[in-house]
Amino acid sequence: MASQPKSIRDSQTVISQLMQLTDANPVGNVQGGIIMRLVDETGGIAAARHVGRPVVTVAIDSMAFYSPIYVGNLVTLKASLNYVGRTSMEVGVRVEAEDVLTGEITHTNSAYLVYVALDENLQPMEVPPLLAETPEEERRVAEGKLRQEERLRKRWAEEARRASEQATQVT
Ligand SMILES: CC(C)(COP(=O)(O)OP(=O)(O)OC[C@H]1O[C@@H](n2cnc3c(N)ncnc32)[C@H](O)[C@@H]1OP(=O)(O)O)[C@@H](O)C(=O)NCCC(=O)NCCS
Known part of the structure; x- marks a missing residue:
């Protein structure tokens, strides 16, 4: 039975953390990997809040850093669901x-x-539908759907490439 839709704001997540010396490289810039970990954690909390179950990360889109983060900066991460599929x-x-x-x-x-x-x-399970409550949220859902379609196209292409590579190795 499909569960009730949940709003985007119900699972929105905000985390703040003060950057320490141990987060930085020798010139004082916070390492990208520290931020990537916080990004994954914050996103994972939002997803787990939406479904009320543990989640795993299956894909991370490319990440660019526009400007440096320094020791002593307060980093704030804001996570919001954009789109849900079946699982x-x-x-x-x-x-x-x-x-x-x-x-x-x-x-x-x-x-x-x-x-x-x-x-x-530990098998993929159905998630509640996402309720977009404003035109802005509707736009985000539509854009998220397009991005997910593009990821899945890449996934199928990669799987086909690997299958053909294996077939070549067998023969
Ligand atoms: C997540 C996992 C259980 C999914 O198993 P699977 O056999 O790929 O299952 P499915 O093919 O049904 O995919 C599950 C969902 O993920 C989506 N998905 C799978 N690969 C994806 C990708 N590369 N990009 C985007 N979505 C993807 C599928 O579309 C499906 O979503 P939907 O039901 O909404 O359409 C499995 O891939 C896994 O365990 N991965 C490792 C997760 C992990 O350990 N993450 C931490 C990184 S170290």
């Missing part, structure tokens, strides 16, 4: 860095991630 959920995460001494806030990067909800047997 998958696309989450957008926006990252901002605040210089807490000046109050200046910089948008440093954004990313899209796809999570899959798992049932008790």
